Amino acid sequence: MGQVLRFDYDGLIQETRVHSSVYTDQRVLDDEMDQIFRKGWVFVCHASEIPGSGDYVRRQLGRDPVFAIRATDGTVSVIENRCAHRGNIICVEEKGTRKALVCQYHGWAYDTKGTLIDVPHPEGFKADFTCSSLKRMPKVEEYRGFIFGSFNDDVPPLSEHLGRASELIDRAVEMSPTQELDLSGGWVKHLVGCNWKMMPENDTDGYHVSFVHPSFAEAIRSNYDSAVLESEEDTKSESKAWGGGHTELYFAPAYDRELEWFGCKEDRYPAYTKAMKAAYGDKLGGEKLVEGPPHAVIFPNLFLGEMNIVMFQPVSVTECLHLHTPMMLGGVDTEVNSRIVRQSEGAMGPTGFLLADDSVIAERTQNALEGNGGWLDLARGMHREFVDDNGITTSHLTDETPNREFWRHYKSVMLAE
Amino acid sequence: MKVTIEERMDVEGFLFKEARYADESRYSDWESLVDDDMHYWIPLAGNQAEGELQVSILNDNRPRLATRIRQLNTGVRHAQLPVSRMCRTVSNIEIEKMEDGSFHVLTNTVLFEERTQTAAGLSVSWPARVEYKLRYKDGELKMFLKKVMLLNSEGPLRGIGFLL
Numbered sequence: 001m002g003q004v005l006r007f008d009y010d011g012l013i014q015e016t017r018v019h020s021s022v023y024t025d026q027r028v029l030d031d032e033m034d035q036i037f038r039k040g041w042v043f044v045c046h047a048s049e050i051p052g053s054g055d056y057v058r059r060q061l062g063r064d065p066v067f068a069i070r071a072t073d074g075t076v077s078v079i080e081n082r083c084a085h086r087g088n089i090i091c092v093e094e095k096g097t098r099k100a101l102v103c104q105y106h107g108w109a110y111d112t113k114g115t116l117i118d119v120p121h122p123e124g125f126k127a128d129f130t131c132s133s134l135k136r137m138p139k140v141e142e143y144r145g146f147i148f149g150s151f152n153d154d155v156p157p158l159s160e161h162l163g164r165a166s167e168l169i170d171r172a173v174e175m176s177p178t179q180e181l182d183l184s185g186g187w188v189k190h191l192v193g194c195n196w197k198m199m200p201e202n203d204t205d206g207y208h209v210s211f212v213h214p215s216f217a218e219a220i221r222s223n224y225d226s227a228v229l230e231s232e233e234d235t236k237s238e239s240k241a242w243g244g245g246h247t248e249l250y251f252a253p254a255y256d257r258e259l260e261w262f263g264c265k266e267d268r269y270p271a272y273t274k275a276m277k278a279a280y281g282d283k284l285g286g287e288k289l290v291e292g293p294p295h296a297v298i299f300p301n302l303f304l305g306e307m308n309i310v311m312f313q314p315v316s317v318t319e320c321l322h323l324h325t326p327m328m329l330g331g332v333d334t335e336v337n338s339r340i341v342r343q344s345e346g347a348m349g350p351t352g353f354l355l356a357d358d359s360v361i362a363e364r365t366q367n368a369l370e371g372n373g374g375w376l377d378l379a380r381g382m383h384r385e386f387v388d389d390n391g392i393t394t395s396h397l398t399d400e401t402p403n404r405e406f407w408r409h410y411k412s413v414m415l416a417e
Numbered sequence: 418m419k420v421t422i423e424e425r426m427d428v429e430g431f432l433f434k435e436a437r438y439a440d441e442s443r444y445s446d447w448e449s450l451v452d453d454d455m456h457y458w459i460p461l462a463g464n465q466a467e468g469e470l471q472v473s474i475l476n477d478n479r480p481r482l483a484t485r486i487r488q489l490n491t492g493v494r495h496a497q498l499p500v501s502r503m504c505r506t507v508s509n510i511e512i513e514k515m516e517d518g519s520f521h522v523l524t525n526t527v528l529f530e531e532r533t534q535t536a537a538g539l540s541v542s543w544p545a546r547v548e549y550k551l552r553y554k555d556g557e558l559k560m561f562l563k564k565v566m567l568l569n570s571e572g573p574l575r576g577i578g579f580l581l
Contacts, residue, residue, distance in 0.1 A: 094571070185472045186461050189572025193535060212495060219488035321573055326472050337470050342481075344472055350577040351459065351475040353488060356496035359576050363535040 007031060013411040015404065016382065020373030023195040023366065029317045035414050036300050037062025038151040041161040043302035043311060044068050044078050044137075046183040047145040049095070054112055057095045060313055061149070066137065067091045068147060069098070071112040078137035078149040079114045090134065101134070110134050144173045145181055146302070164392065165246035168296040172304050172327065175293050177275035180330025183309055185341055187323045188349040194362035196320035199312045200297045201406060202358055203305065204247040206239050206397035207380065212361050216353050223263045227251035228397060237397040239381075240388070245299030245409030247402030250394075252291040261292025261306065263343070272332050279331075293327070297402070299409060307340045308348055318366055322355065324348040378403050418514040428512050428520055431551060431558040436505040436526070439580045442497065444489045447580055448482070452552065452559035455479045459565045459581060474570060475577070489580075495534070496578025502531040503579065507547075519552040519561075526565075528581065541575055544568045 007027050012019035022028050036042075042061055045068045049057050056069035058081060065081040067090070081090055088105040091098070100117065101110040109118040114134030119125065139150040141158035146169055148158050159166070173179050192199070202208065209228040210217060217229050227237050228251070236253040251261065258266040258273060266273070266289075277285035294304045303310035305324065313321040326344035328337040347354045381399025388394040395401040420428075431450070438447040451457075458467075459475040477485060488494055509525040528543040550562035565581050567574075 185470055188461060188472060188474055189574060191573035191575050193539075193575075215488045215491040215494040218491045218493070219484055315573075324472075328470060334470070341470055341472055342476065345474075345476045346481065349474060350574045351581075353485070356576045356578045357494065360495045360498075360534045360578070367536050 007414075009411055009414045013407050013414075014378075015408070016379040017375045017377055018407050019375055020369040023197060023369050024317060024373060026317050029195075029314065031414060032314070033062045035416065036410075037314075038064075039155065039416070040152070040300070040413060041139075041141075041148045041150050041155060041158055042300060043298065044140070044147045044149045046181065046309070047076070047142060047147060048180070048182045048184055050076065051184075052097065054097045054099050055095075056091055056098060058091055058093075061151075062314070064151070065089065066149075068149075069101075069112050075113075076140060076142065076147055077113050078140050078147075080135040080137075082134075083108055084110075084116065084132045084134055085119075108132075144169055144179070161244065162298070163242070163244045163246070165242040165244060165296070165298055168242065168246065168248065168294045168298065168304055171288075171291070171294045174280070174288055175307075175327075176329040176331055177272070177279040178331030179279075181309075182328040182330060182337070183325050185326045185328055185344075187311075187325045190322045190324070190349045190355060190359065191315070191319065192322055192359040192362055193319055194359075194366040195317060196312050196314040197406075197410075198362045198365065199320060199322050200247070200300070200303065201403055202362060203303050203310070204239070204249050204295070204297050204402040205400075206237065206249045206402075207400070208358075208361070212357050213354055215357070220353065223251075223255070223260050226254045226260070228254075230254070232396070232398065235397050238388075238394050239397055239399050239401045240296075240395075241393040241401050241405030242296070243393075243405070243409075245406055245413075246297060247405050248294060248296035249397060249402070251295060255290055255292060258286065258289035260290070262339070264339075269333070269336055272336050275331060297406075299406070305348070308344050310348075322349075322359070324355075378407060418516070420512045420514045420520070424514065424520070425512060427558055428522060428551060429510060431560075432507050432510065432522070432524060432549070435560070436507050440503045440505055442489075442500040442503075442579065444486045444580065448486050450558075450560055451479070451482065452554060452561040453479055454561050455482055456562050456564075457482050458563070459567060459570070459577075461570055463566055463570070474567070474574065475581070485580075489578075494578060496576055497534070499533050501533060501579050504529045517552075519550060520558075522549040522551060523547070524549070530579075532575070534578075543581065545581075 045057050050070045053072045056067045058067045066078050067081050068078045070076050083103040085108045090101050107120040111117050114136050116132045137149040138153045238250045240248040293306045295306050296304045301312045307327045308324045309327050311323045326341045378400050381395045385395040457477040460473050505528045507524050507526050511523045513521040524547045526545050526547045530541045532539040546566040548564040551558045551560050
């Protein structure tokens with residue numbers, strides 16, 4: 001904290017353009033690790049990944065390896081994954097269940113909140129062990145099952161970070177009649193040779209779809225035909241800036257019947273539609289079934305990708321991971337969740353009908369930006385933005401409203417004391 | 418059941434042809450080796466059971482596989498523009514003949530890939546244990562399962578736009 005910023009964020013990130021060096025300069029990544037991934041809130045995991053006491057999952061947050069673990073009292077701690085003694089990794093497997101955490105190097109043992117409980121051969125030590133616990137993330141908050149953390153003691157509350165965008169999480173959670181999500185389906189780790197910021201930008205870019213995905217458009221009939229593949233005049237979907245760097249492509253205006261977003265007829269899953277109406281009432285339940293799930297980025301590392309949840313993870317200046325898991329629903333038949341999993345496998349990840357193409361375009365862009373680089377345009381659609389009935393800045397699907405929102409917020413975070 | 422020498426030659430011939438069609442990005446030729454009940458599967462975890470609510474890297478039934486090949490054949494699938502230069506080495510071929518006359522085959526396969534789509538000089542190798550199920554149909558072998566168990570299935574994985 002309080003480090004000297006070494007890069008001209010003010011000059012190189014402007015309202016209508018951004019300089020390519022923000023994607024290529026090592027100093028920028030170094031600053032991001034502190035300003036974004038340590039000082040701010042980041043998405044860590046979902047409660048359904050660690051349902052039982054002692055359940056843990058490993059994560060990489062910025063440069064820090066951590067694990068999230070549920071203690072016997074049900075609370076979740078996010079703990080730096082290095083022994084307080086000599087720094088060895090404590091949790092080796094990606095996920096698992098532990099009653100206690102024992103380091104495999106010298107056998108130091110900790111409870112599920114990271115407190116030191118046993119040291120082999122204690123006569124050799126003169127130190128006071130009360131300060132030898134594992135380092136916990138000082139701030140951990142959960143919003144409707146989504147667990148966020150910050151390494152910053154003084155970070156404002158999560159509600160302030162999410163702002164109005166908490167409504168996007170609400171919309172995702174309320175695709176389930178029981179308001180429960182199940183993110184235990186496993187994460188596919190897609191390595192992409194581009195700077196991590198291209199991923200949140202691309203995931204809410206409505207302009208590229210017909211150019212990057214023509215093979216998809218030609219080979220497959222889907223809900224995207226009406227949502228994102230119409231001509232400029234006929235497009236009803238919108239792009240939205242929710243503030244705080246949170247962005248969305250809003251497809252609902254293009255949908256006029258229930259389950260269109262699910263790529264099936266409205267009577268395909270009667271038990272699901274009935275349960276939704278029983279849970280939320282005929283009117284609201286019906287509206288949710290037409291509107292569908294959000295397609296939205298929660299700054300900086302979470303993408304609510306319709307029926308997928310995605311994490312962005314920087315690896316180096318020129319590499320990142322795009323990790324996805326299907327967003328399965330509580331309170332529905334297995335056949336609904338099976339369809340969600342199969343759709344996730346179709347669209348997402350290294351083999352995906354969509355993401356395999358996005359990643360190649362991102363890699364080409366990254367390569368092109370090396371050297372002197374240049375300016376990237378952000379101005380599209382500035383003249384036709386408006387504030388919707390809900391108070392959210394909105395524009396045509398293909399406008400760069402989400403990019404501008406991302407960079408406006410990014411700049412304020414990078415320049416913050 | 419005992420595998421005859423002729424059957425072994427047929428199975429090996431099938432595997433090498435399948436590898437060559439994949440190496441040469443001959444998508445429709447590759448599809449001609451597939452039976453109507455094909456399951457083309459790249460699981461995420463080695464011990465993943467079929468049909469459970471766990472995500473796979475790829476999990477195509479026959480219609481989904483037809484879509485995948487249709488997409489590749491559009492000529493505008495950026496993930497394979499231009500196509501990767503590929504070389505598969507298929508080895509350690511173990512063949513079991515089942516009661517119904519079909520063959521359960523295990524191989525060790527290494528795919529060497531030169532990724533031509535972005536920057537020059539990026540080579541990736543994809544070692545895998547591969548499981549096939551084959552049967553004779555009208556005198557020709559067809560596959561109805563190809564399960565590719567990548568050594569690094571849990572990632573990080575670069576794009577797999579080709580037929581693995």
